[in-house]
Amino acid sequence: MTNLIQMGKDAKSASRVLATLTTEEKNAALHLIADEIEAQADFVLAENAKDIEDGRAAGLSDAILDRLLLTEQRVKALSDDTRSVANLDDPVGSVMDARVLPNGLRLSRRRIPIGVLGVIYEARPNVTIDIAALSLKTGNAAILRGGKETLRSNIALAKVIQNALEKAGLPISSVQMIDNPDRAIVPEFLRLDEYIDMIIPRGGSGLHRLCIETSTIPVITGGIGICHIFVDESADLEKAVDIVENAKVQRPSVCNALDTLLVHPAVAAEFLPQVAARLAESKVELRAAPKAFSILKNNEDVHPAGEEDFDQEWLALILGVKVVADLDEAIAHIHEHSSEHSDSILTNDFANATRFVDEINSSAVYVNASTRFTDGGQFGLGAEVAVSTQKLHARGPMGLEELTTYKWVAIGDWHVRK
Amino acid sequence: MTNLIQMGKDAKSASRVLATLTTEEKNAALHLIADEIEAQADFVLAENAKDIEDGRAAGLSDAILDRLLLTEQRVKALSDDTRSVANLDDPVGSVMDARVLPNGLRLSRRRIPIGVLGVIYEARPNVTIDIAALSLKTGNAAILRGGKETLRSNIALAKVIQNALEKAGLPISSVQMIDNPDRAIVPEFLRLDEYIDMIIPRGGSGLHRLCIETSTIPVITGGIGICHIFVDESADLEKAVDIVENAKVQRPSVCNALDTLLVHPAVAAEFLPQVAARLAESKVELRAAPKAFSILKNNEDVHPAGEEDFDQEWLALILGVKVVADLDEAIAHIHEHSSEHSDSILTNDFANATRFVDEINSSAVYVNASTRFTDGGQFGLGAEVAVSTQKLHARGPMGLEELTTYKWVAIGDWHVRK
Numbered sequence: 148m149t150n151l152i153q154m155g156k157d158a159k160s161a162s163r164v165l166a167t168l169t170t171e172e173k174n175a176a177l178h179l180i181a182d183e184i185e186a187q188a189d190f191v192l193a194e195n196a197k198d199i200e201d202g203r204a205a206g207l208s209d210a211i212l213d214r215l216l217l218t219e220q221r222v223k224a225l226s227d228d229t230r231s232v233a234n235l236d237d238p239v240g241s242v243m244d245a246r247v248l249p250n251g252l253r254l255s256r257r258r259i260p261i262g263v264l265g266v267i268y269e270a271r272p273n274v275t276i277d278i279a280a281l282s283l284k285t286g287n288a289a290i291l292r293g294g295k296e297t298l299r300s301n302i303a304l305a306k307v308i309q310n311a312l313e314k315a316g317l318p319i320s321s322v323q324m325i326d327n328p329d330r331a332i333v334p335e336f337l338r339l340d341e342y343i344d345m346i347i348p349r350g351g352s353g354l355h356r357l358c359i360e361t362s363t364i365p366v367i368t369g370g371i372g373i374c375h376i377f378v379d380e381s382a383d384l385e386k387a388v389d390i391v392e393n394a395k396v397q398r399p400s401v402c403n404a405l406d407t408l409l410v411h412p413a414v415a416a417e418f419l420p421q422v423a424a425r426l427a428e429s430k431v432e433l434r435a436a437p438k439a440f441s442i443l444k445n446n447e448d449v450h451p452a453g454e455e456d457f458d459q460e461w462l463a464l465i466l467g468v469k470v471v472a473d474l475d476e477a478i479a480h481i482h483e484h485s486s487e488h489s490d491s492i493l494t495n496d497f498a499n500a501t502r503f504v505d506e507i508n509s510s511a512v513y514v515n516a517s518t519r520f521t522d523g524g525q526f527g528l529g530a531e532v533a534v535s536t537q538k539l540h541a542r543g544p545m546g547l548e549e550l551t552t553y554k555w556v557a558i559g560d561w562h563v564r565k
Numbered sequence: 566m567t568n569l570i571q572m573g574k575d576a577k578s579a580s581r582v583l584a585t586l587t588t589e590e591k592n593a594a595l596h597l598i599a600d601e602i603e604a605q606a607d608f609v610l611a612e613n614a615k616d617i618e619d620g621r622a623a624g625l626s627d628a629i630l631d632r633l634l635l636t637e638q639r640v641k642a643l644s645d646d647t648r649s650v651a652n653l654d655d656p657v658g659s660v661m662d663a664r665v666l667p668n669g670l671r672l673s674r675r676r677i678p679i680g681v682l683g684v685i686y687e688a689r690p691n692v693t694i695d696i697a698a699l700s701l702k703t704g705n706a707a708i709l710r711g712g713k714e715t716l717r718s719n720i721a722l723a724k725v726i727q728n729a730l731e732k733a734g735l736p737i738s739s740v741q742m743i744d745n746p747d748r749a750i751v752p753e754f755l756r757l758d759e760y761i762d763m764i765i766p767r768g769g770s771g772l773h774r775l776c777i778e779t780s781t782i783p784v785i786t787g788g789i790g791i792c793h794i795f796v797d798e799s800a801d802l803e804k805a806v807d808i809v810e811n812a813k814v815q816r817p818s819v820c821n822a823l824d825t826l827l828v829h830p831a832v833a834a835e836f837l838p839q840v841a842a843r844l845a846e847s848k849v850e851l852r853a854a855p856k857a858f859s860i861l862k863n864n865e866d867v868h869p870a871g872e873e874d875f876d877q878e879w880l881a882l883i884l885g886v887k888v889v890a891d892l893d894e895a896i897a898h899i900h901e902h903s904s905e906h907s908d909s910i911l912t913n914d915f916a917n918a919t920r921f922v923d924e925i926n927s928s929a930v931y932v933n934a935s936t937r938f939t940d941g942g943q944f945g946l947g948a949e950v951a952v953s954t955q956k957l958h959a960r961g962p963m964g965l966e967e968l969t970t971y972k973w974v975a976i977g978d979w980h981v982r983k
Contacts, residue, residue, distance in 0.1 A: 167923055248944075260926075365783060387979075390981055508584060510972060510973060513976075515977040515980065517980060519982040520980070527664075538763065544973075552960055553960055555944070557930070557938060558922075559935075560933060561804040564815060564938055
């Protein structure tokens, strides 16, 4: 019987302890977790094997089973990753804007943990270790809700983490796993605003919408990328083909992959056949709006686009293609259809590049680069908790700093307000 | 007939224009608004007079009527305040963390407006001008929902603002007022997440709770202060009396006023009678827990505290008083009862001051100062949009910067991800 309120209380209580730890103490705990993962690898693999067996019996595809599967090598990667988190800089404790006010009050802002994080994610069991390590590093307690397909693996990994927390002398409630696979528990979880400070959904748009609709806790929404590249009249077309191919083909299943290609009419007749030929090598299906279709109609795997095709996050080898009248129409199209994740212009025109950067307010705006760079690792954040496309708190790739907040600290000399 | 969806669409469209304005253009519009307020003062006063007449007929108290009332002088203050906002620094456009990544991608974060703000507030009509000016200064569109008691005044002020926006050549939908006083419209307003990026409630705990429960838009919660002062054994008791008086009496109706006084047992017998005598001068009623009551029981206006008295934001000349065993119990009491707004320790003990600052994670944590300093103006922010007590986005007094977000801007040299 899952008692969510008790889990919330325990997490809040643990968060008070975590918030006062030094970086050295947190790193020591992370190393103990890494050691424990290695020591308990057989246990974790055995529990994962049961999940895989159930998944196979339930008819999950080989591709999905591979995502759920842990191997000796993958377990080793979990412990290695945990040690890497120990090596990252700790944002907690940094002091900002320190100053002495005119009245002598010494004021500053100090970075502190958020408190208790609630994380809901889908299949892959490595997220359990990943989120636990990032939460602990930033002094946050975490309550995790993993996918039901790897319930046993997740419970095993949480147990391993709690063993290590106990060895470190830390509250085992610092990391808790919801062990009830019933979906009905999620709305209840999302209303624990008395105990949980932030919800991070890691999954598809259905999960994000459920959190937006139901949660009384602030939610970090994002991870849905309807990404655009606009090929301007002055673009280097050869390099543009490389960038479009990279953005669409390198890893089509991720949120920063390209969804819609917009092309200036002056180069459409030359560029579209080139890019279509290159994309055909990777069997990319094109969904072309009328002008683009009239240019490409003799190519294989080119289909007329329905208007809804420009509101799709494809996550597959499919690409919407449209010839727009000019930069104005490209910007207007992006304003209407973008999920504000990652949008790029390819151009050699300085004024157009500047306008695009000024007028597109997506989380990541590019000039002459692939949208695939929107990533915590690529941006040098050292870690990636999520990619936010909302406006509050954090935008784009979220690193460790985005798992913190701040408090104002004011040191007086027996100050009263006049 | 209020069409909220159309208002949302218009606001979003206006926000695209506002986001590209220069600071000079925004300041020029603010000056036009100030001029228009002065030019239309008679109109505004006439509309306000009708609100006041209705309020008197409805039996509103003189104190409340005074809060609703506009006078020539108060209208002049509105235009003066608008010009002051023009003089503030504009946070939009500032660039953070600019760097060239190892692969040559030039990456930075640029501060941009949030987009569309939804603001719900209670009686005072000056909030209409205040929020409109701060939104415009930061390039945000705003949809306002004021209190029904000043509906005519608010509609008049919004009309004045829109006249000025038109003169400035800006979209009049940059600032819109919901003219339907029906309460049933609020839940619908709170679900316009397709168009509104942030909800700021300015009112009591009922309004905040409604927003938390109902809104699908991120909400800035706060403004509820259950504030504590702990008088430690080593405090300068004479100065401590001054600080407690200042925190409780100077302006009891605001969120940073003191609600609970915690006292170390070693000084309770000496300090409590002194502070009670001082507070009696201002007719402060004390609600004392048993130990404090036994010391103060012969004073006038001292009553035994019920346990619920320590979970009250009094907003009145009432103060909870409790003797705690030591710093540990003081911290535990604050963890349990504080709304994480403003909490202070009065001490000359360095270790205790340090522990208090480390372990209390309220929005503002004080040593040897009154809680009354938690204020945008006092903290040097130049303005105050709200006081946040939540963990995400902003904590404590919110200035102009907290009405902005950022985008990542990446300039490549035809970069593809390897």
